[in-house]
Amino acid sequence: MKPSLQLKLSQHLTLTPQLQQSIRLLQLSTLELNQEIERFLLENPMLERDEPDGGEYASGPTPAAGSAQDGVNGSEQPSEQDNRDAAHEEQQGIDWSDTGSAPGASSTRDRDNDEEVDFQEFQPAETSLREHLDQQIALSQMCDRDRALARLVVEALDDDGYLHQTLEELLALVPAEHGVELEELEIALRQVQSLEPAGIAARSPQECLGLQLRAMPEDPVRKLALTIVEGHLELLAERNFARIKRLTGCDDDALRAAHALICSLDPHPGARHGSDDTRYVLPDVVVRKTRGRWTVGLNAEAMPRLRINQLYASILQQHRGQGGELPAQLQEARWLIKNVQQRFDTILRVAQAIVDQQRQFFDHGAVAMRPLTLREIADQLELHESTVSRVTTQKYMATPRGVFEFKYFFGSHVATDTGGAASSTAIRALIRQLVEAEDGKKPLSDAKIADLLGQQGIVVARRTIAKYRETMSIPPVSQRKTI
Structure with a gap:
């Protein structure tokens, strides 16, 4: 075919960078939003955090450059009282530099330091299961050879404290020139099983519970519980109490006490030494009842306070056309501030609509929850259903009945x-x-x-x-x- 040029008109939808950023910020959780803002703060010098005492969430016109609230100089002018105190000390001829403080100043500085101390730094370091067992092995009366074999068993334990490898498999890991016998490994296993926490190094849940019961003082309840664990644990799991009573000859009271003792045991003794990865939820909104009506307010702790850096903005204004990348970064900073505010405005609108639809839940609890779909909220607020879906994902509201994800209030x-x-x-x-x-x-x-x-x-x-x-x-x- 002969090549030719053709002119064709067509329509297509293009998302502007500002709209793309708005959509991305809307679907982020509070934690992800803070991480995204930290990235912007590192990359964009035109953007900075507003000070906590700077008032409400700042997203509108910023104060003029060089004003007192800009905080550009980063220092405070000494007051008249400070000047009088300094003059008085100079007249007294006292050099406080040797002691590092002046009379009456130490308590103030100590109090200020106490307020700035992060007491989480003084929390004890978490000890892993292997470290906990190794400390006990090091303090034991074992010889060096037994300690090495005991540590071999400890290294084979999983996070719950169970030994899933057989002793024969562990023996195969030991070089033949050491001449280790299977009986030595069995002794090392029993020594590890005698350590704390009780039930460690068990090869089955049955053995784990049995080790914990054997570590308890002898009494009839403990004896019956041990009999059930070692011989009738499957019947107990099936709740076949009648057959257990027939096989053990116990009555209801004794079986009830033994059952309670078995339920108090820990089937995962090593898990308590695992890493505690606790994830805390920061609610985006707070629900309160005001004058008989449930209302929603934004959580100030979840709202990042941002503003334009007035120092750089004034420099850019004085040198128009010579700012390099600063004009583009200024525009990006303005977009971010506007999109962050728009994000929280949308969250607030959707949250209030959900609360209005689920008033009975807040008054009477979950039994009064009514069916609700994303489409209903979208139609009510004249939003797209996908927008409501983004708003309700990983967003949380604090209510008198607890903290709930927005998605909780939707159901078939x-x-x-x-x-x-x-x-x-x-x-x-x-x-x-x-x-x-x-x-x-x-x-x-x-x-x-x-x-x-x-x-x-x-x-x-x-x-x-x-x-x-x-x-x-x-x-x-x-x-x-x-x-």
């Missing part, structure tokens, strides 16, 4: 016999109430729970009850039976 609906609908969250709450109020000797089956809900006008299938029960980590009826 189940039809009622009156033609209405019940929220799946409300049904889960009703299931939990029924299970908590049931007779432990005759727990409710899934079919029975479905019948009880049907009597309240909520039509739910048995398999739906089972699915909701599993999502709430409620065991089946056979495992909820008590003595």
Whole structure:
């Protein structure tokens, strides 16, 4: 074909960099937003944090360059009282540089230092399971050879403190020239099992519980519990109490006491020495009841305070056309400040709409939760459904009933016999109430729970009850039976 030039007109949608940034900031969690802002602060000299005493969240016009609140000079002028104190000390001819403080100043400085101390620095360092066991081995009366074998066993333990490798497999790791026998490893294993925490270096949950019981003082309850653990643990897991009583010859009271003792044991003794990776949630909004109405307010702790650096802005204004990259960075800083404010404005609007729709939940609890979809909130606020989805993901609200993710207030609906609908969250709450109020000797089956809900006008299938029960980590009826 002969090449030719053609002119064609078409339309396409292009997202501006500002709009792309706005969308990205909207879907970030509070932690991710702070990380993103820290990156901007490092890369853009035109952007800076507003001081805590700078008033409310600053995103509008910034104060003029060189004003007192800019804090450009970074220092305060001495007051008249300070000048008089300095003159007085000079007249007295006292040199406080030798002592590092003046009379009355040490307590003030110490108090200031106390306020700045981060007491988390003084928290004890976490000790791993292996370090904890190695310390005990080092203080034991073992010989060097036994210590080395004991440490070999410790190194093979998992994070829960279990030994999943066989002694034969551990023996194969030892060089043949050391002449280690299998019996020596068995002795080393018993020595490790005698260390704290009790139940460590077990090869099965049964052995783990047995080690913990053997470390307790001898009494009838401990003896019966040890018999059950070593011979009838599967029956106990199945809640087959009648057969356990028949095989052990115990009565209800003795079995109940032994069962309580077994439940108090720790099946993962090594986990307490693991790293505690606690994740804290910083709520984006706070819900309060004011004059009989539930209202939402932004959490000031979650709102980063940003402003334009007035020093650089004034320099750029004085040298227009010679700022290099500064004009573009100034525009980026303004975009970020505007998009951050717009992000929180959208979060506040969506949160208030959710609270208005779920007033009954805040008044009466989860059983009063109504069905709600993202589409309803989007239509109410004239937003796109994808925008509401971004707002409700990893955003949290603090309420008198606890801290909840926005997504918690959305759920599917189940039809009622009156033609209405019940929220799946409300049904889960009703299931939990029924299970908590049931007779432990005759727990409710899934079919029975479905019948009880049907009597309240909520039509739910048995398999739906089972699915909701599993999502709430409620065991089946056979495992909820008590003595």
